[in-house]
Amino acid sequence: xxxxxxxxxxxxxxxxxxxxxxxxxxxxxxxxxxxxxxxxxxxxxxxxxxxxxxxxxxxxxxxxxxxxxxxxxxxxxxxxxxxxxxxxxxxxxxxxxxxxxxxxxxxxxxxxxxxxxxxxxxxxxxxxxxxxxxxxxxxxxxxxxxxxxxxxxxxxxxxxxxxxxxxxxxxxxxxxxxxxxxxxxxxxxxxxxxxxxxxxxxxxxxxxxxxxxxxxxxxxxxxxxx
Amino acid sequence: xxxxxxxxxxxxxxxxxxxxxxxxxxxxxxxxxxxxxxxxxxxxxxxxxxxxxxxxxxxxxxxxxxxxxxxxxxxxxxxxxxxxxxxxxxxxxxxxxxxxxxxxxxxxxxxxxxxxxxxxxxxxxxxxxxxxxxxxxxxxxxxxxxxxxxxxxxxxxxxxxxxxxxxxxxxxxxxxxxxxxxxxxxxxxxxxxxxxxxxxxxxxxxxxxxxxxxxxxxxxxxxxxxxxxxxxxxxxxxxxxxxxxxxx
Numbered sequence: 001x002x003x004x005x006x007x008x009x010x011x012x013x014x015x016x017x018x019x020x021x022x023x024x025x026x027x028x029x030x031x032x033x034x035x036x037x038x039x040x041x042x043x044x045x046x047x048x049x050x051x052x053x054x055x056x057x058x059x060x061x062x063x064x065x066x067x068x069x070x071x072x073x074x075x076x077x078x079x080x081x082x083x084x085x086x087x088x089x090x091x092x093x094x095x096x097x098x099x100x101x102x103x104x105x106x107x108x109x110x111x112x113x114x115x116x117x118x119x120x121x122x123x124x125x126x127x128x129x130x131x132x133x134x135x136x137x138x139x140x141x142x143x144x145x146x147x148x149x150x151x152x153x154x155x156x157x158x159x160x161x162x163x164x165x166x167x168x169x170x171x172x173x174x175x176x177x178x179x180x181x182x183x184x185x186x187x188x189x190x191x192x193x194x195x196x197x198x199x200x201x202x203x204x205x206x207x208x209x210x211x212x213x214x215x216x217x218x219x220x221x222x223x224x225x226x
Numbered sequence: 227x228x229x230x231x232x233x234x235x236x237x238x239x240x241x242x243x244x245x246x247x248x249x250x251x252x253x254x255x256x257x258x259x260x261x262x263x264x265x266x267x268x269x270x271x272x273x274x275x276x277x278x279x280x281x282x283x284x285x286x287x288x289x290x291x292x293x294x295x296x297x298x299x300x301x302x303x304x305x306x307x308x309x310x311x312x313x314x315x316x317x318x319x320x321x322x323x324x325x326x327x328x329x330x331x332x333x334x335x336x337x338x339x340x341x342x343x344x345x346x347x348x349x350x351x352x353x354x355x356x357x358x359x360x361x362x363x364x365x366x367x368x369x370x371x372x373x374x375x376x377x378x379x380x381x382x383x384x385x386x387x388x389x390x391x392x393x394x395x396x397x398x399x400x401x402x403x404x405x406x407x408x409x410x411x412x413x414x415x416x417x418x419x420x421x422x423x424x425x426x427x428x429x430x431x432x433x434x435x436x437x438x439x440x441x442x443x444x445x446x447x448x449x450x451x452x453x454x455x456x457x458x459x460x461x462x463x464x465x466x467x468x469x470x471x472x473x474x
Contacts, residue, residue, distance in 0.1 A: 014270035076300065080307045088309075168296040168304070178266040178295060181259035181392040184419040 004188040011179040011189070018175035019196045025093045025161045025171060026200070030154055032097025037104025038143075042134055044105065045112050055105070062102035067160050070095050075167045092164035092171075100157050107149045111142035144215055151208040155201050162197075172196050251290040252446075254280050255310035258295035259390030261415045262470040263316035263435075266295065275470040279333075280314035280437070282462060283453035299365045299389065302326055305440060312450065316409070318433040320367050328441050330451050332434030333458060334472070337410040338368050340425040341395065341417075348404060350428055354381040358404040361386045361394035368407050371430050395420060409433075411472055 001009070043055045062070070075091045086094065115138060123133035165174035176193040180186045256264035256272055267273040272293035284291035296304050301317075304310050305327060318336060319329045340360075342348050353360065354376075362369045364387040372385055386403050388394040394406040395416045405425065408416075413424050437454065439447050457463055467473055 010268050011270075014266070017270065072300070076303050076307050076309075080309075166297050166300065168294065168300075170295070174295065174297075175266070175270075177390070177393075178258040180396075181390055182261050182265045182267070184392060184395070184416065186393075186396045 003183075004185050007179070007183045007185045008188055008192050011175075011183075012192075014179065015172065015175055015192060015196060018170060018172045019200065021089060021169065022158070022161055022171040022197075023200060025089060025096065025164060025169065026154070026158050026204075028090075028093035029096035029100055029157050029161070032094065033100035033104045033153070033157070036098065036101030037108050038139065040101065040105035041108030041112060041142075042139075044109050046130065046134065059102040059105055062099045067096065067099055068163050068166065070099060071163060071167050088164065088167045088169040089171075091167060092161065092169045096157055096160060096164075099160075100153055103153055103156075104146075104150065107146050107153065108142055110149075111145040112138055114145060115141055144212075144217075147208065147212045147215070151205055151212075154204050154208065158197065158200055158204065251292050252284055252312060253310045254291060254293045254312050254314050255296040255301050255304050256293050256313075256315040257298040257301065257390070259298070259392055260316050260412060261392075262411060262472065264293075264314075275466055275472065276314040276316060276437075278466055278469075279454075279457060279463075280312070282457055283450060286453045286456060287449050297389065298363070302438075305438060308440075311439065311443070311446070313438040316411070316435055317438055318367050319436040320433070322370075323438070326441075327438040328443070328447050329436035329438055330447065330454055332436050333454060334435040336433050336435055337427055338371075338407065338430040338433070339410050339413050340428050341398065341406045341408060341413050341422050342404065342425045343398060344421040344423050346404075346423070346425075348425065350425060353405050353425075353428075354379075354383055357382050357384070359384045359386055359402070361388055361397055361403040361406040363388055363391045363394060363408065367433060368409075368430060372407060375429070392416065395422060398422065414471070 040055050040058065043051050044059075047055065065073075071092065074095050075088065079086050079091060119137055120133055123137045124130070128137070161171060162173040164171050165177065168174065172193050176189050180189045183189075254277070256274070256277060258264055258266045258272065260274075262274055263276045264272065264274040272295065277293050280293070281291055294310060296310065301310075301313055301315070302323065305313055313327075316334075316336075317323070317329075319332060323329070340350065340353065348358070352358065360372065360383050362372060362385060369385070369387065375381065376383060376385070386394075386397070388397065391406065391408040391412050394403065394408065397403050398406045399420060399422070407428065407430075410424070416422055417424060437450055439450065
């Protein structure tokens with residue numbers, strides 16, 4: 001076996017464990033982003049002016065500052081300052097979650113705005129409270145509409161997670177570098193890392209595609225909603 | 227839907243939080259891209275001269291130890307913000323660093339060398355005076371020294387920064403840089419694996435490695451110093467030096 005293959009075979013369990021850590025960072029980040037994104041989107045569309053202003057500020061900040069800077073800022077700065085002892089992995093997940101939350105908010109906001117406003121008023125006419133209308137009429141439709149864009153966001157966050165190596169999170173990229181430094185087999189190892197990322201992208205997107213199909217409401221057309 | 231996701235979310239949180247070492251464990255931050263002093267071995271476990279030495283010292287002190295790979299550029303920040311408690315990872319004692327952290331007694335003298343391709347016939351003079359490009363690890367004394375030296379002596383080489391010396395070696399082989407400046411031990415490590423040669427020293431004074439702790443941890447500093455002195459006087463120290471081929 002050539003050295004490069006032997007090195008890859010030797011380090012595969014270590015890299016696969018790193019892949020699991022990457023998957024952990026990304027799934028946690030996407031969940032945090034989902035919760036934040038939905039709340040922010042609803043606030044941006046239906047909130048009062050000061051609420052809209054504050055949420056706008058949040059979105060503006062997290063979309064404007066590079067993820068790399070945010071990672072340093074939170075891991076070495078804010079989390080420590082707040083006395084939170086979060087490890088690198090969790091820090092990366094939270095920072096990526098807050099960032100994708102800002103992007104997801106815009107995805108959901110767009111989807112909510114795409115629904116005819118008459119639906120909200122019809123719900124009110126039926127005696128639903130605003131929250132009830134948002135929860136059972138608006139969001140179920142808006143979230144379905146958002147799925148294609150959301151799966152896009154997944155692959156972006158997945159690739160951004162590679163930045164977590166700068167704060168020492170034991171994810172794919174960091175581990176690939178460690179093995180490369182010991183063995184000097186940079187090219188085959190980075191190729192392997194690329195394949196592992198590809199695998200995660202493919203798995204995630206296939207799952208989301210499946211979810212899209214499964215959640216489709218029979219007879220409901222997204223074009224015929226007017 | 228939320229009810230289905232919630233247990234998963236909690237499980238993820240627990241898993242992600244599970245790697246925090248116990249409170250009484252000493253955490254040693256290492257640059258895992260710095261063989262033979264610190265690296266990650268085949269099984270994924272931190273290893274290397276400093277890792278083993280620090281483990282022996284911790285055993286002597288009767289405390290548990292864990293070794294955590296950290297990006298070198300941020301390693302002092304990690305120490306100061308208490309992500310780690312000690313840096314035992316081939317760190318040169320410099321006045322600038324000593325302003326931020328306390329160093330133990332020096333345990334190793336390191337020489338600074340230039341590494342070039344095996345078939346290269348470059349001389350040091352050509353490297354310094356004929357617009358060559360030199361790669362160096364970011365955040366190291368050699369990076370700082372080269373920059374200051376170039377300004378002081380009017381050398382016209384360009385510096386390229388990498389986040390580890392193996393990456394600089396890789397780019398040297400790719401032909402993007404003409405030489406890589408690094409410590410002699412990692413240079414010898416590269417020599418054993420890649421088509422490179424050591425051109426030799428380039429005038430930077432020798433440096434000494436020491437272990438670093440936070441300034442306020444005086445007690446820890448005394449303990450590590452005592453442990454280090456004892457280790458250096460023991461035959462185990464020679465065994466380590468031989469094992470990692472530091473004298474070759």
